[in-house]
Amino acid sequence: MSFPTDTIAALGTPAGTSAIAVVRASGPQVRAMVAAIFGVTPPPRHAQHADYRDAKGTLVDDVLFTFFAAPNSFTGEDTVEISCHGNPFIAQKILEDLFARGCRPAEAGEFSKRAFLNGRLDLSQAEAVMDLIHARSERALAAANQQLRGALGRQMELLISQLVNVLAIIEAYIDFPDEDLPAENRQAVLLQLEQLQTATARLLATSHYGAMLRDGIKTVILGEPNAGKSSLLNRLVGRERALVSAEPGTTRDYLEERILVGPHALRLIDTAGLNPAPSSLEKRGMDKTLEQAAEADLFLWVLDATRPLPALPASTAGRLSPANTIVVVNKSDLPAAPGLAVPTGYPCVPVSALTGIGLEELRTLVSGLADSFQVKTGDDLIAINARHAHALNQARQCLETATAKLCERGSTELVASDLRGALDAFGQISGKVDNEQVLDRLFSTFCIGK
Numbered sequence: 001m002s003f004p005t006d007t008i009a010a011l012g013t014p015a016g017t018s019a020i021a022v023v024r025a026s027g028p029q030v031r032a033m034v035a036a037i038f039g040v041t042p043p044p045r046h047a048q049h050a051d052y053r054d055a056k057g058t059l060v061d062d063v064l065f066t067f068f069a070a071p072n073s074f075t076g077e078d079t080v081e082i083s084c085h086g087n088p089f090i091a092q093k094i095l096e097d098l099f100a101r102g103c104r105p106a107e108a109g110e111f112s113k114r115a116f117l118n119g120r121l122d123l124s125q126a127e128a129v130m131d132l133i134h135a136r137s138e139r140a141l142a143a144a145n146q147q148l149r150g151a152l153g154r155q156m157e158l159l160i161s162q163l164v165n166v167l168a169i170i171e172a173y174i175d176f177p178d179e180d181l182p183a184e185n186r187q188a189v190l191l192q193l194e195q196l197q198t199a200t201a202r203l204l205a206t207s208h209y210g211a212m213l214r215d216g217i218k219t220v221i222l223g224e225p226n227a228g229k230s231s232l233l234n235r236l237v238g239r240e241r242a243l244v245s246a247e248p249g250t251t252r253d254y255l256e257e258r259i260l261v262g263p264h265a266l267r268l269i270d271t272a273g274l275n276p277a278p279s280s281l282e283k284r285g286m287d288k289t290l291e292q293a294a295e296a297d298l299f300l301w302v303l304d305a306t307r308p309l310p311a312l313p314a315s316t317a318g319r320l321s322p323a324n325t326i327v328v329v330n331k332s333d334l335p336a337a338p339g340l341a342v343p344t345g346y347p348c349v350p351v352s353a354l355t356g357i358g359l360e361e362l363r364t365l366v367s368g369l370a371d372s373f374q375v376k377t378g379d380d381l382i383a384i385n386a387r388h389a390h391a392l393n394q395a396r397q398c399l400e401t402a403t404a405k406l407c408e409r410g411s412t413e414l415v416a417s418d419l420r421g422a423l424d425a426f427g428q429i430s431g432k433v434d435n436e437q438v439l440d441r442l443f444s445t446f447c448i449g450k
């Protein structure tokens with residue numbers, strides 16, 4: 001890894017009119033630039049009130065600026081933040097002046113990348129900065145905050161140190177190819193590998209929840225035509241988003257809206273009604289419903305209280321379970337169909353999308369079900385992303401192969417190589433582990449007198 005020698009600058013706030021805009025620069029030229037622009041290098045981390053004049057001496061704005069001296073800044077480099085009036089034209093003038101003075105435009109994520117390169121954050125923490133910026137629900141925010149504070153990094157350090165211990169035992173026998181690993185060592189190693197696999201699997205199990213946190217919980221409203229699905233979506237969204245009519249088959253194509261329910265972000269999807277005898281256009285809409293249902297995390301199965309219980313297509317019925325489905329008995333303002341039997345075992349709530357009855361109860365049920373999607377991994381709220389999942393899958397495979405080889409009494413050298421593969425995969429998550437260094441450090445204490 002080579003360390004940056006240039007100085008980057010970018011607007012830290014959105015381009016648009018606001019009360020204040022922040023332009024920041026980071027890198028070795030910052031200190032001299034601050035002195036050149038403002039005539040002073042103020043004490044670090046103290047906001048200063050000053051005129052901003054461009055390189056030609058033209059007054060641009062009345063600003064507040066803060067200088068951060070390396071390494072005590074977000075990036076670990078000398079940094080300056082300039083808070084100007086929130087006019088995109090002013091912010092642009094300041095930015096262009098910084099470029100004229102030798103900065104270059106920062107690339108996406110480059111401030112965080114520098115924080116990583118300077119050891120201020122591990123990779124999972126740098127990723128958490130992005131998650132924080134995009135978090136749109138209490139839960140997503142909590143998970144991002146925990147990851148930023150190193151929850152995942154600490155988990156990985158734990159796994160890495162356990163794995164390094166196992167490797168040490170194995171490596172000790174590599175130099176003695178004739179000697180088999182003593183039975184008690186083999187047992188101890190197998191046990192530890194099993195524990196590592198369990199811990200890896202537990203982290204991997206949070207991957208789907210991680211996707212739900214980052215994208216929203218994909219919630220599909222389905223039911224027979226005219227059950228009141230679109231009316232329900234409108235109620236939950238709080239405005240007339242979808243067309244509603246007394247005619248069955250009103251919704252032809254699915255539509256999606258984002259909503260918050262308690263601490264959860266949902267992608268709420270209204271779909272075309274499921275008709276056992278559809279017209280050809282209706283059939284195309286239904287195919288889309290089934291596609292959406294195939295990928296849903298949560299179902300709101302809307303029944304019309306005035307009609308007998310309809311059957312669902314087998315492919316969709318097979319996906320519904322009490323763990324992911326709430327039965328919403330709509331039109332409960334009207335007299336119920338005689339003998340209406342709702343599916344048993346499912347969380348169920350009578351509502352009226354017309355009057356609003358039962359909507360709060362429905363929200364409470366949705367929130368409770370969404371809570372149950374969270375996979376517990378100790379005290380921390382951990383929800384890994386796709387990159388972590390890829391690395392953990394790699395680690396899991398390596399651990400499995402190592403275990404199999406050990407059971408077959410394969411060569412310790414090959415077992416060690418698989419374990420190093422797992423170590424490498426774990427290390428990818430924090431991006432911090434230098435395989436060579438960890439091993440050196442450890443084996444210098446474990447080496448058996450060679």
Ligand SMILES: Nc1nc2c(c(=O)[nH]1)N(C=O)[C@@H](CNc1ccc(C(=O)N[C@@H](CCC(=O)O)C(=O)O)cc1)CN2
Pocket residue numbers: 068071072073074081
């Ligand atoms: N104005 C401003 N607000 C911001 C940021 C920023 O860079 N500037 N951040 C950027 O994303 C976040 C805060 N994160 C930060 C993390 C570390 C340091 C920092 O200066 N760390 C030093 C000093 C430690 C201390 O005194 O707390 C260090 O770690 O040595 C600053 C901001 C959100 N708000």
Ligand SMILES: Nc1nc2c(ncn2[C@@H]2O[C@H](COP(=O)(O)OP(=O)(O)OP(=O)(O)O)[C@@H](O)[C@H]2O)c(=O)[nH]1
Pocket residue numbers: 224225226227228229230231232243244245246247248249250251252271272273274330331332333334351352353354355
């Ligand atoms: N009385 C009563 N009528 C309702 C209720 N919810 C919906 N409706 C009426 O039922 C009819 C169908 O409502 P929609 O929301 O369009 O039903 P849908 O399930 O989206 O129908 P499709 O898009 O055709 O599948 C409309 O006339 C609504 O006004 C309710 O809770 N009570």
Ligand SMILES: [Mg+2]
Pocket residue numbers: 229230231242243244250251270271272273
């Ligand atoms: Mg509809």
